[in-house]
Amino acid sequence: MANIELHNVRKSYANGVEAIKGVDLQVADKELIVIVGPSGCGKSTLLRMIAGLETVSSGNLMLDGQIINHLEPAERDIAMVFQNYALYPHMSVFNNMAYGLKNRKVPKTEIEQRVIEAAKILELDQLLDRKPSQLSGGQRQRVAMGRAIVRKPKLFLFDEPLSNLDARLRGQMRIEIKQLQRNLATTAVYVTHDQVEAMTLGDRLIVMNQGKAEQIGTPSELYNKPASLFVAGFLGSPTINVLEGSLGKSGFEAESGHKLDRRKFPYSGKASLAIRPEDLHIVPVGQEDFRLRINMIEELGSETLAIGTVENSAQKLTVRLPKKTSLSEGALLSVKLDYKHSHLFDDHGKRLEPEKVEHRQQYSAIA
Amino acid sequence: MQKAQFHQGVSPYLFVAPQVLIILVFFIWPAGQAIYQSFLLEDAFGLHSEFVGFLNYRDIFSDPEYLDTAVFTLLFAATVTFFSLTIALLLAVQANSVIRGAGSYKTLLMWAYAIAPPAAGLMGNLMFSPLIGDFYALINASGIDFNHHQNGSDAIFVIVLIAVWKQISINFIFFLSGLQGISNSVTEAARIDCPSTIKRFWTITFPLLAPTTFFLLVINTTYAFFDTFGIIDVTTRGGPGASTNTLIYKVYKDGFLGADLGSSSAQSVILMFLVLALTVFQFRFIEKKVHY
Amino acid sequence: MPTLAINTPTGSRSGVQVMKLLRLLMQHGILILGVLFLITPIWVALMSSTHTPETLFQSGLQFLPGDYGRETYAELFTISSGQLSTSAAIMLLNSLALGLGFAIGKVIISMLAAYGLVYFRFPLATPLFWIIFSTLLLPLEVRIIPSYKVVADLGLLNSYTGLIVPLIASATGTFFFRQYFRSIPDELLEAARIDNAGPLRFFIDILLPLSRTMIAAIFIIMFVVGWNQYLWPLLMTTDPDYYTVVVGIRQMFQVMSQGGDLPQFNLAFALTILATLPPVLVVVIFQRMFIKGLVESEK
Numbered sequence: 001m002a003n004i005e006l007h008n009v010r011k012s013y014a015n016g017v018e019a020i021k022g023v024d025l026q027v028a029d030k031e032l033i034v035i036v037g038p039s040g041c042g043k044s045t046l047l048r049m050i051a052g053l054e055t056v057s058s059g060n061l062m063l064d065g066q067i068i069n070h071l072e073p074a075e076r077d078i079a080m081v082f083q084n085y086a087l088y089p090h091m092s093v094f095n096n097m098a099y100g101l102k103n104r105k106v107p108k109t110e111i112e113q114r115v116i117e118a119a120k121i122l123e124l125d126q127l128l129d130r131k132p133s134q135l136s137g138g139q140r141q142r143v144a145m146g147r148a149i150v151r152k153p154k155l156f157l158f159d160e161p162l163s164n165l166d167a168r169l170r171g172q173m174r175i176e177i178k179q180l181q182r183n184l185a186t187t188a189v190y191v192t193h194d195q196v197e198a199m200t201l202g203d204r205l206i207v208m209n210q211g212k213a214e215q216i217g218t219p220s221e222l223y224n225k226p227a228s229l230f231v232a233g234f235l236g237s238p239t240i241n242v243l244e245g246s247l248g249k250s251g252f253e254a255e256s257g258h259k260l261d262r263r264k265f266p267y268s269g270k271a272s273l274a275i276r277p278e279d280l281h282i283v284p285v286g287q288e289d290f291r292l293r294i295n296m297i298e299e300l301g302s303e304t305l306a307i308g309t310v311e312n313s314a315q316k317l318t319v320r321l322p323k324k325t326s327l328s329e330g331a332l333l334s335v336k337l338d339y340k341h342s343h344l345f346d347d348h349g350k351r352l353e354p355e356k357v358e359h360r361q362q363y364s365a366i367a
Numbered sequence: 368m369q370k371a372q373f374h375q376g377v378s379p380y381l382f383v384a385p386q387v388l389i390i391l392v393f394f395i396w397p398a399g400q401a402i403y404q405s406f407l408l409e410d411a412f413g414l415h416s417e418f419v420g421f422l423n424y425r426d427i428f429s430d431p432e433y434l435d436t437a438v439f440t441l442l443f444a445a446t447v448t449f450f451s452l453t454i455a456l457l458l459a460v461q462a463n464s465v466i467r468g469a470g471s472y473k474t475l476l477m478w479a480y481a482i483a484p485p486a487a488g489l490m491g492n493l494m495f496s497p498l499i500g501d502f503y504a505l506i507n508a509s510g511i512d513f514n515h516h517q518n519g520s521d522a523i524f525v526i527v528l529i530a531v532w533k534q535i536s537i538n539f540i541f542f543l544s545g546l547q548g549i550s551n552s553v554t555e556a557a558r559i560d561c562p563s564t565i566k567r568f569w570t571i572t573f574p575l576l577a578p579t580t581f582f583l584l585v586i587n588t589t590y591a592f593f594d595t596f597g598i599i600d601v602t603t604r605g606g607p608g609a610s611t612n613t614l615i616y617k618v619y620k621d622g623f624l625g626a627d628l629g630s631s632s633a634q635s636v637i638l639m640f641l642v643l644a645l646t647v648f649q650f651r652f653i654e655k656k657v658h659y
Numbered sequence: 660m661p662t663l664a665i666n667t668p669t670g671s672r673s674g675v676q677v678m679k680l681l682r683l684l685m686q687h688g689i690l691i692l693g694v695l696f697l698i699t700p701i702w703v704a705l706m707s708s709t710h711t712p713e714t715l716f717q718s719g720l721q722f723l724p725g726d727y728g729r730e731t732y733a734e735l736f737t738i739s740s741g742q743l744s745t746s747a748a749i750m751l752l753n754s755l756a757l758g759l760g761f762a763i764g765k766v767i768i769s770m771l772a773a774y775g776l777v778y779f780r781f782p783l784a785t786p787l788f789w790i791i792f793s794t795l796l797l798p799l800e801v802r803i804i805p806s807y808k809v810v811a812d813l814g815l816l817n818s819y820t821g822l823i824v825p826l827i828a829s830a831t832g833t834f835f836f837r838q839y840f841r842s843i844p845d846e847l848l849e850a851a852r853i854d855n856a857g858p859l860r861f862f863i864d865i866l867l868p869l870s871r872t873m874i875a876a877i878f879i880i881m882f883v884v885g886w887n888q889y890l891w892p893l894l895m896t897t898d899p900d901y902y903t904v905v906v907g908i909r910q911m912f913q914v915m916s917q918g919g920d921l922p923q924f925n926l927a928f929a930l931t932i933l934a935t936l937p938p939v940l941v942v943v944i945f946q947r948m949f950i951k952g953l954v955e956s957e958k
Contacts, residue, residue: 086847087850383787386830389824390794457693461690481942485934490703493707498716499720619804635802635805638801
């Protein structure tokens with residue numbers, strides 16, 4: 001049983017740099033929340049503040065309704081998995097896992113029982129006498145996880161735990177972490193810069209940018225209703241297409257001169273339209289919004305991407321094509337934009353909702 | 368990011384206390400004494416002393432023997448540093464490139480680090496001794512009139528030789544580890560880009576060794592200034608005349624043998640500033656190195 | 660070059676091989692010269708110490724073993740008058756005491772201080788840091804006379820305390836340990852904090868075992884540095900019972916340069932060997948550790 005709440009949490013350093021500029025967050029019991037963002041956005045700092053490794057400059061940090069701002073890390077009943085694992089290099093796997101329990105004066109028999117139990121779950125039972133240097137990267141990662149789970153903490157904290165593994169192992173460990181967290185039913189906060197990891201792991205995501213939470217929500221909310229241009233651009237692969245232009249009474253007009261969205265918005269002025277490559281469709285000649293000159297075809301096996309330039313402009317776009325295509329580089333595509341799926345953002349990158357569809361606004365962005 | 372730290376009231380002071388206490392008693396106090404004494408003039412019996420301001424300093428700087436000593440010390444330091452670094456670098460480069468016997472060469476070239484300067488000094492002194500030294504006989508047989516007990520430049524030659532000999536090992540160790548620290552991929556890239564071994568050394572290897580070289584430069588200067596005391600004390604004792612007097616040897620002679628505390632203290636203070644200046648120099652290079 | 664290789668394959672290949680061989684010869688030649696340069700003096704000293712003073716006086720330095728070695732070394736260990744006022748046994752013990760005392764003291768004191776400085780945040784940290792590291796800038800030698808006075812005032816002349824403790828005042832060891840501690844990843848401390856380890860427990864459970872190699876390396880370096888001290892023991896010890904071997908060398912030099920009887924060159928050489936052998940052996944035996952410690956300090 002554990003839920004955490006962050007109330008306007010801020011972090012500023014002595015040199016005046018503000019690393020966290022006021023974050024509000026509620027993590028429910030048993031939830032896995034992923035903090036994601038580019039490097040330097042403050043995601044690790046936020047996690048380390050929850051851990052107690054960084055002090056909180058202002059705001060409140062609450063665990064189960066109690067303010068824990070001033071508690072030492074060891075007093076917070078948390079466990080953390082570090083990016084470089086931080087295993088004690090001179091201790092065996094067993095002692096690495098047991099060390100925290102020993103320091104909490106847990107009886108010896110119980111330590112042994114808990115470590116062996118955790119080792120079984122993580123398939124480390126054959127390796128308990130080894131030193132970290134004798135383990136593979138994946139095994140070290142498991143030991144770091146084991147060290148966290150033997151403690152049976154209220155809260156798991158993960159600081160980019162998979163970033164030192166190769167791609168294949170990363171995919172595999174991702175599934176294991178998710179299953180483990182569900183089976184143990186422990187609340188968890190997970191930091192990553194990898195959007196795929198974030199989307200697949202998190203019950204909810206918090207996308208951070210420059211010390212602020214851009215948006216908090218489920219993966220599908222974030223993907224389908226990005227609250228800002230930043231979130232739209234950060235999630236999704238291939239990256240979302242962004243067209244600069246302006247919004248007026250008659251809708252959105254791109255810089256290339258094409259009218260692309262005729263819905264009405266409560267805004268006029270400079271704006272951006274973002275559309276995912278899968279929401280651009282190839283149509284028979286004459287029905288298109290614009291024509292695209294293909295510069296490059298990327299065949300990825302399950303799909304094919306066409307990267308091209310909008311005719312008579314410098315605007316680059318990516319279009320997702322069906323698996324098999326006879327198109328070749330240099331060809332001219334007739335493209336139509338599915339504007340139910342286009343996202344509009346104002347001059348500051350904030351999401352705009354069209355006026356007509358008022359019933360949708362309850363889903364609108366939190367940030 | 369700053370190193371994660373504990374915040375506990377008294378405990379850090381307890382950890383630091385022994386070191387600080389020793390430093391206060393045996394470093395700060397004597398250093399302060401030196402500065403204080405340097406402004407005093409004692410009578411011949413050491414009974415009375417009076418405050419004389421910068422008189423001791425003025426005396427020192429107007430003493431031609433002191434200036435000679437200072438110039439000699441700088442030249443001596445430069446010569447010893449240059450030769451020991453050059454020889455050590457030459458050896459380290461060879462030891463780094465041979466495959467067979469690399470380990471043995473390393474051992475055979477590094478052990479001399481452990482020799483005490485006076486031990487090296489006495490051996491050198493006897494090698495060139497007019498009484499039994501074969502090298503004395505050898506040099507004189509070749510027509511050169513050589514006697515390091517009587518001739519100043521011969522004495523300089525002998526102490527430079529001994530000082531260089533004693534310092535090669537440590538320079539060798541650092542150069543070799545510096546060379547081994549150059550990543551293989553850089554070496555390989557250089558082999559593709561530059562066919563000439565010698566040019567490769569001067570354009571790639573040597574610049575990459577620069578941090579090590581700067582570090583050694585300072586180590587060697589300090590060595591030449593201070594650690595050679597032991598060599599000089601059992602070979603030439605600053606003589607003949609004052610031809611091999613270094614600054615530290617003069618401090619010792621004036622202060623301990625000559626019992627001129629005021630002058631010796633002032634000399635110590637000057638030496639402190641000299642060393643300080645050298646170290647500031649070093650720190651600037653270390654800073655550079657960090658941003659390398 | 661490639662065209663040449665195609666035109667005359669056999670000729671150029673053997674040419675390249677000759678070049679390689681020449682280079683190899685040159686490399687080994689330089690290395691062997693270097694080794695000879697370093698070893699000759701000590702070899703001559705060792706060989707000459709096994710000859711009678713008469714032989715040395717009549718036919719100079721000796722390059723081959725003689726048959727007077729036992730007598731030479733026996734004399735060093737037995738006499739307490741004549742050329743030396745102290746038996747070599749006592750001098751060696753004093754050197755050992757100085758080397759070990761200096762190394763042990765230095766390791767303990769500097770490790771504690773470095774731990775305090777690296778792992779704690781406390782108000783006086785910065786001034787204390789500067790006090791400690793200012794000693795790096797100024798070796799004992801520059802303040803030798805006032806240091807002598809302080810030790811004399813404290814009544815510590817001719818004592819092991821007076822011999823060893825002032826030498827520990829320099830922060831070299833603290834600097835080594837500080838550099839090493841800073842290279843240990845932060846996450847280790849953070850993991851330990853989450854594992855409920857306080858400062859003392861972290862020091863004993865994590866830092867001490869992690870630093871084993873570093874401690875050994877610094878110990879070896881400091882032992883050699885302590886053993887080889889010269890100027891300080893020279894001033895400190897007027898009682899021959901406190902002479903170290905290295906100081907004994909000076910005495911030997913003094914006796915010889917005074918003239919008079921036939922100088923006992925064999926004894927001088929033998930004492931040099933005795934002063935040199937222990938630290939050299941330590942350095943050679945623990946070579947790997949020693950070099951690691953030494954080089955680590957540069958970083």
